[in-house]
Amino acid sequence: MELENYDKFPQDIPLIIEDEIFLYPFMIAPLFLNSDDNISAVEHAIEENKLVIVAVSKQGKEGKREDDSFYDVGVVGNIMRKVSLPDGKIKVLFQGLSKGRINQFDQEQPVLCNVDILENKPFEEESVKSVISVLVEQVKKLSRLNSKFPADLIKTIEENDDATRIADLISSVLKVKKDDAYKLFAQTDIEQRLLDIIEVIKKEIESFKIQKEITQKVNSKIEKTHKDYFLKEQIKAINKELGTDNKKDEEIKAYKKRLKQLKPHMPKDGYKETKKQVDKLSRMHQDSPDASLLQTYIEQVLDIPFGEYSDEKISVNNVEKQLNKDHYSLIKPKERILEYFAVKQLLEQRNIEDLKSKGTVLCFVGPPGVGKTSLANSISKALQRPLVRVALGGMEDVNELRGHRRTYVGAMPGRLVKGLVDAKKMNPVMVLDEIDKLGANHRGDPTAVMLEVLDPEQNNEFRDLYLNFAIDLSQIIFVSTANDIRRIPPALKDRMEFIEISSYTPNEKYHIAKDYLIPQELVKHGLNKSEISLSKPTIEMIIAKYTREAGVRNLRRVFSKLFRKAAKKLLTDDKLEKVSISTKNLKTYLDNPIFEIDPADKKNSIGIANGLAWTAVGGDVLKSEAIKLKGKGMLSVTGNLGDVMKESSRISYSVVKVLIDKGALEINQDIIPKSFKEKDEDTKLDSSEVYKRYDIHLHIPEGATPKDGPSAGITMALTIASILSEREIKSDIAMTGELTLSGKVLPIGGLKEKLIAAFKAKMTKALIPRKNFERDLEDIPEEVKKAMELKPVDVIEDVLKEALV
Structure with missing residues (x-):
């Protein structure tokens, strides 16, 4: 079909904009169209029996239909066939007839544009033939280098004598940028066009030669061709040729x-x-x-921050202010910390370099939540040094601290070196948390590393296995924490000075809650002080009945729970301006009380004694109960007791038997059954018949809770003595002490926590070993000492004298 069958040009015909390639007049090609304007152009051409022009969009302006978004030269042709596709696209078969130039395009009517046919300039045939022969030679060269170049193209060119057709055929297979393709496409000087094509082919030939050389260089370096490695080498070689491999x-x-x-x-x-x-x-x-x-x-x-140090000088006054600001009470721990930094400040002022980095390592020991780690935080703030926390709990692999050798896969430096990197300073405050929970197994013993780290004579040359050279840790201020000092190996204990942080009394907890916890939690929950009403009795009830701990961590959680509910109330009730929490409505916020130490019984009883126990969350009152059954003098013990406590119970029974035999514990003859007596009822029987004819069952309540330790010795002895003699035990008296087989009372640990528990249970008297009375009394809070009479005991007879009615 020729152009003569259509209206003369210039004329207005539909415009189709193609994004990808230039079409040429000799082509019959399928087009997949999805834009509304392109589809409208096709429909208009079919309805009006018109030709269309296919133009190409410019780089970066694909999908647009504006004045400057497409090239002004395209291919004029007709739509041979149209097929609708399921996804909204259409497929058309387009036949190119001639090149055309767009003279005018109106954005208000984007479907149509004014087009004229693009005519070539006249040319000298001989000159053009010469250029074509050179072009054919270059095409042959390119086809030898590039296997993807169409092999039959050379034959087609040689058989054709139309210069324009030859230029179109070659241009259609060259891979060039859009702008370069447009210049070749729109050129009307046929001789110049052929020369431009020759230039493009030469560049492509040169490019293929370089690529071939690069491939040869790469192949000479690798023994076997692996795809990934080959590609990397090829990229590297290309970068090297371009000068970008730097x-x-x-x-x-x-x-x-x-x-x-x-x-x-x-x-x-x-x-x-x-x-x-x-x-x-x-x-x-x-x-x-x-x-x-x-x-x-x-x-x-x-x-690693070599040479980077915090410049702030050590100031005891700053440390004291920060400790008092962050912590209530803790008089002795604070005093010892200040002494520690006073020495450091003095050495610093007098510039005694040899001793500046040496000194005792402080270790805060106490139950969870009493403020061990937060004391280290306060020290860090006061000294204006970064804080690094190294959690040692459960660590068994020595390489976690000393680093892994670089021969291992995934080797990294130890936690101490990582701590310095994180702190960005060589003199941070480093908290070695839970040092009592270090473990040892086949991977080594981390405790051995800690011996080197905490020794001032050695830690200036600590060798990390990953670094493979010594690093100076002597400028670090080490502070360690532990829950149970007994679990720390003796050699490691020798490196540290222990500062015990005991349980808080109810009064201390009240002040901590009032001055620290409540203000902090109000801020965290977005509440103002005026929006919450919490009376002193309410706070005391929360402390007494909703928490059972040595520290204040759970107490903070309780206040957090209260303030969450208060915040919800304020938001849901627009009229409510203040939430009042009192002892009367506390249950609506916190449900029923969770913990409660049973107060002392008002009535004296036989076979029930009040012992005092230390637990990980503070002290507790531990009752000891006994009954006697007809039998043969056997002792049975229940209550989930450990081996030490079972041994204490047997010692207690033997001690009581000795007391009965010596007559130190009188047995009422009336309590011996008549069947045990001789025929003559007036005859006085041997008191030992009581423990020979009865079995004793001793029980420590709360059988699900494991219990162990020797400090219940005098409590169990008193219980057995009471049940055998049928003498009542005073209900308002509590006691603690280890009992020996000879009846002596030995000192125990955890006295402060135990007496606080007795104080909470409203006991009026507590029996404690004399050595504890002499050395530990100053650690007992004044409110506890005022509320109870503390009585020292030396032997079991003292206990019986004070406790039995």
Whole structure:
């Protein structure tokens, strides 16, 4: 179908904009169209029996239909067939007839545009033939290099004598940018067009030659061709040809620069080791498996803050202010901390370098939640040094502290070095949390590493296995925490000074809640002080009945729960301006009381004694009960007791038997059954018949709770003595003490917590070992000492005298 069958040009015809390729007049090609304007153009052409022009959108303006969004030269042709597709697209078969130039395009009518046919300029045939022969030679060269170049194209060119057709055929197979393709497409000087095509082919030939050389270079370096490796090498070779392969050199240069800056502050062997590794990396191929490991090592070393120290001078006054601001009570711990920093400040002022970095390591010991870690936080704030926390609980692998050797996969520095990197200073405050929970197994004993870390004579040359050189830890202020001092190995104990932080009394907890916890929790929950009403009796009830701990961590959680509910109330009730929480409505916020120490019984009883126990969450009143049954003098013990406590019960029974035999514990003859007596009822029987003819069952209540320790010895002895003699035990008296087989009372631990529990249970008297009375009484809170009579006892007879009615 020729152009003569249609109206003469110029004329207005529909415009189709193609995003990808230029079409040529000799082509019959399928077009997939989805834009509304393109579909409208096709429909208009079919309805009006018109030709269409297919133009190409410019780079970056695909999908637009504006004046400058497409090239002004395209292919004029007709729509041979149209097929609708399911996804809203249409497929048309387009036949190109001639090139056309768009003279005018109206954005108000984007479907149509004014088009004229693009005519070539006249040319000299001989000159053009010469150029075509050169072009054919270049095409042959390109086809030999590029296997994807159409083989039959050369034959088609040689058989054709139409210069325009030859130029179109070659242009259609060249892969060039849109702008270059447009210049070749729109050129009307046929001779110049052919020369431009020759230039493009020459560049492509040159490109293929370089690519071939690069491929040969790559193939000579690899033994076996692996796809991923081949591609990396090819990219590298290309970058090298272009002069862009300098990233690795820049990294090595940066490492050397940083290392030079750190040299004055690094240990000599550290500088030597790191420089050696940097030089090794510079000689190594960047895709070598060892290269990434070396690079990681170098970066880890260079991240250590050598020479970086907090400049703030140690000030005892600042430490004291911060401790008082953050913590209530804790008089003795605060005093010892201030003494520690007073020594450091004096050494610093007098510039005694040898001793500045040496000194005792403080270890805060106490139950959970009493403020051990927060004391370290306060020290960090007062000294204006970063705080690093190293959690040691459950750590069994020695390499966690000392680092892994670099021969292992995934090797990293130890936690101490990581702590310095995180702190960005060489003199942070480092908290070694839960040092009593370090474990040992086949991977080593972390305790041995801690011996070196905490020894001032050794820690200035601590060797991390990953770094492979010694690093100075002597400027770090180490503070450790522990719950149970007995679990710390003796050698490690020797490195530390222990500061015991005992349970808080109810009065101390009240002040902590009032001055610290409640204000902090109000801020966290977005509440104002005026919006919450909490009376003193309410706070005391919360402390007494809703928490049972040595510290105040759970107490904080209770206030958090209260304020969450209060915040919800204020939001849901617009008229409510203040939430009042009192002892009367406390149950609506916190349900029923969870914990409650039973108060002392009002009535004296036989076979029930009040013992005092230490637990991980503070003290408790532990009752001891006994009954006697007809039998043969056997003792049975229940209540989930440990081995030590079972032994104490047997000792207690033997001691009571001795007391009965000696007559120190009188047995009423009336309590011996008549069947045990001789025929003559007036005859006085041996008191030992009581423990020979009765079995004793001793029970410590709360059988689900494991109990162990020797300090219940006098309590169990008193219980057995009471049940055998049928004498009542005073209900308002509590006691604690270890009992020996000879009847002596030995000192015990945890006295403060135990007496606080007795105080909470409203006991009026407490029996304690004399040694505890002499050495530990000053640690007991004044309110406890005023409320109870503390009576020292030396032997079991003293206990019986004070406790039995």
